[in-house]
Amino acid sequence: MKTFKRLLSYLATEPLFYGLGLLLSIVSAGTTIYSPMIGKQIIDIVSERIAANQTIAFDFLIQRFAFFMLITVISALTGYASFLLFAFASNRVSKRIRDDAHEKMQQLPVSYFDDKPAGKISARIVNDTEVLRNNFYQNFSNQVVINLLMVIGIYIALFLISPTVGIALLVLLPFFAIWQWLYIRAATPLNKHWREIVSDLNSLTAEIIQGVSIVQIFHQQDTMTKEFEEKNQAWLDNRVRSIRLDGIFSWDFSTFIKNLVMFCLLLYLGTQFTNGILGYSMGTIFILINYISSLFDPILTLVRIMPTLQQALASGERVFEMLDETAESDTSLPLTLENGAIIFDHVTFGYKEKEPVLKDIDFQVNPGETIGLVGHTGSGKSSLINLLFRFYDPQKGQILIDGQAIEACNRESVRAEMGIVLQEPYLFSGTIKSNVTMQDESITDEEVIDALKKVGAEPLLAKLPKGIYEEVIEKGQSLSSGERQLIAFARTLAKNPKILILDEATSHIDTETESIIQHAMNVVKEGRTTFIIAHRLSTIQQADQILLLEQGEIKEKGSHVALLTENGQYAEMYRLQAKSAQF
Missing domain, CATH: 1.20.1560.10 (ABC transporter type 1, transmembrane domain)
Structure with a gap:
């Protein structure tokens, strides 16, 4: 009734x-x-x-x-x-x-x-x-x-x-x-x-x-x-x-x-x-x-x-x-993001409250720095990024961006100055342009083309009869995995975010394409705070700080050279990958 x-x-x-x-x-x-x-x-x-x-x-x-x-x-x-x-x-x-x-x-x-x-x-x-x-x-x-x-x-x-x-x-x-x-x-x-x-x-x-x-x-x-x-x-x-x-x-x-x-x-x-x-x-x-x-x-x-x-x-x-499901609670307080300084202040989080996947995570990122996140599957890397985007909130501790606790800020404003490229790039039905701009009319054709060129997608544009107006079918199935990833990179670059997240973004790209993107990223990440989740340690060697996560805890922290000098778990992972690359 x-x-x-x-x-x-x-x-x-x-x-x-x-x-x-x-x-x-x-x-x-x-x-x-x-x-x-x-x-x-x-x-x-x-x-x-x-x-x-x-x-x-x-x-x-x-x-x-x-x-x-x-x-x-x-x-x-x-x-x-x-x-x-x-x-x-x-x-x-x-x-x-x-x-x-x-x-x-x-x-x-x-x-x-x-x-x-x-x-x-x-x-x-x-x-x-x-x-x-x-x-x-x-x-x-x-x-x-x-x-x-x-x-x-x-x-x-x-x-x-x-x-x-x-x-x-x-x-x-x-x-x-x-x-x-x-x-x-x-x-x-x-x-x-x-x-x-x-x-x-x-x-x-x-x-x-x-x-x-x-x-x-x-x-x-x-x-x-x-x-x-x-x-x-x-x-x-x-x-x-x-x-x-x-x-x-x-x-x-x-x-x-x-x-x-x-x-x-x-x-x-x-x-x-x-x-x-x-x-x-x-x-x-x-x-x-x-x-x-x-x-x-x-x-x-x-x-x-x-x-x-x-x-x-x-x-x-x-x-x-x-x-009748409870909508995601939110506040009207906007986050004012100017520099991109980030602090994880003793953060503990679990998808189930009594089963933490991140335990007492504590580190600081200065504006414009690049942070590498490494660790085995299930170590908590993606969960850390989910918290940064406020897809979830921690049970303990807090996350600060430019001195503002993001839990107290409007979710949309938190994500407004963030860009992400995922391991599995997702393209929508439409055109190359619509997938880069995500319907943002303020982004011009020239900016779309410029973003695509910066990530190394110029050869892709050259072979498309309609250029950026080439149609994209569902999930971009007519494009190769590398081409889809390049478009996803261009989407993030066109947004021009202050905080950039690359979640295993080069794992499905061949070595030649990876070098093109790595060069582009070295240009576009300047002045941006960048998080890179990587299995390929070669993509984070130039990172200002590398965090090695294991079972939700930070086990090692430092630069690439410093972690090699410590000769710990990171150094062992690096040697194994280098040895595999020789074959």
Whole structure:
């Protein structure tokens, strides 16, 4: 019920369209209910004239028939107009919900995405909101409203024509209420499970597509097919159970009830003879049968659309679950970054509070210095950078930039003067230029080209027919790994940040390209505070300070020459890499 009320609250965002659509629906329902009254008049007049051996006034019949056709046309036109208004409003509401979900996703902390596949999140934003549009807002406005109006109007008309029949038919209301309650109770878990299965299928499909080359190299096609078929079979089993449930509640039994009520009505009418004269006119019998038949049509329609409404409620619950996630808390205090001096003051951090991955990290970086971070996988290098970007906050200690504690500053302002190049460069669909500028219109074409040239991407530009306007497909798959990395470098350089982070940025680049980038970096990092996470120690030999991390602690600290002199773990790593390079 909570989800239902919340979905209804979105109708208030489009008051004009829904209000006018509701008004036209009332007109449509009213004229639809009134039109049989005209038929009753015609039947009664004809039957009375025949019984009295009187002449039938055909002019009158033609006039009443023309009025009947006019009412019918008005009903059809207002019904169609209300459908269009409701449909337009429903699309606008679903767009609003999708926008809200997307905006909320942008506000969630990075930790929210740690254990959630991208396919499941995108399914909530795209698939579930589409289910809401089609199954709830379309059905609710176009079907539920008009049919509820029809039921209410018919009951009023029945009471006016025959209070006895109207009161008798009130028995149907608690019956259908219990019917719906039983159905909802049975359908809710089924539909919730269905949406989860669809989400799992989305995630699995996305995972297979992203890793298609690995799947084929390791001959895992059969394994992936089996896993997909198991999920797909679970979807089919769920839908079969849902169809059986819908069949029980929506079709056979409801038709039986309709026929039973019609039989009872005719049986009752058959008892209404006084001295051989039927107590109801032919027109009244016609309209009673018409209204009862018409009463069941909207009731059965309401019953039959319950499966789709239940699916919508399951989707709505998933969307609202995301919307109700606690957004990343932030402050309005901006970080003023001028020099780029950084201090890690006895910082301890863990993704789980009692399992620290960084322990008492304490060091200082002067403006313009280059810091090298080395250590085995899992030593805490990337976690340290995550803290610097305020993707996470430490449990103990603080991080200072130009003397300001970043935990007290607005996240956007903290990241505004930072640039990063990741180990796996990510390119978006668009052009070379859009991937360098990231839609920053203040960056000119000349600056884009200059940034690309500085990182050594001039040969790439030379071979592209459209230059920086060459199209980039998803993830830049038409480019080599080295070319993608060069574009990622140019993206960071075009931003002109005061703090630069290179996270294993040269690990996927050949030796020749690495030397080009190393030369470019020596130029562009001047005046910038630079962090370099590196497996190749050759990329950090000129660093002002090198930190060797092990199990979240700083084990060694100093320049390349100083650490070699200490002949510790760093020196051993350097000798091993030098020896490997000889082969």
